[in-house]
Amino acid sequence: KSVILILFILNLGGILNSGFDQIINLYNPMVYSVGDVIDTYVYRIGLVEMEYSFSTAVGLFKNLVGFILVITSNFIVRKLSGGEQGVW
Numbered sequence: 001k002s003v004i005l006i007l008f009i010l011n012l013g014g015i016l017n018s019g020f021d022q023i024i025n026l027y028n029p030m031v032y033s034v035g036d037v038i039d040t041y042v043y044r045i046g047l048v049e050m051e052y053s054f055s056t057a058v059g060l061f062k063n064l065v066g067f068i069l070v071i072t073s074n075f076i077v078r079k080l081s082g083g084e085q086g087v088w
Helices: 002-013 020-025 029-035 038-048 052-081
Strands: none
Touching: 002 052, 020 038, 038 052
């Protein structure tokens, strides 16, 4: 049970990752409106348009959301399991 809960918590943190390498292979200006995900947006804004500060802020926001998901799920698992220590 504890292994399943730990894997759930760790995988929840990576839920916003979308497989950047698969998307960037077919990425061009014609598909920006439908094929843009957070990772390709950060790539395009940061490296192509050279807006480093804005792309850093977007990447940091994505990571912050992932961190909040991990902390929240750990809190919920700790409350549901009834243990003082929780999973970690």
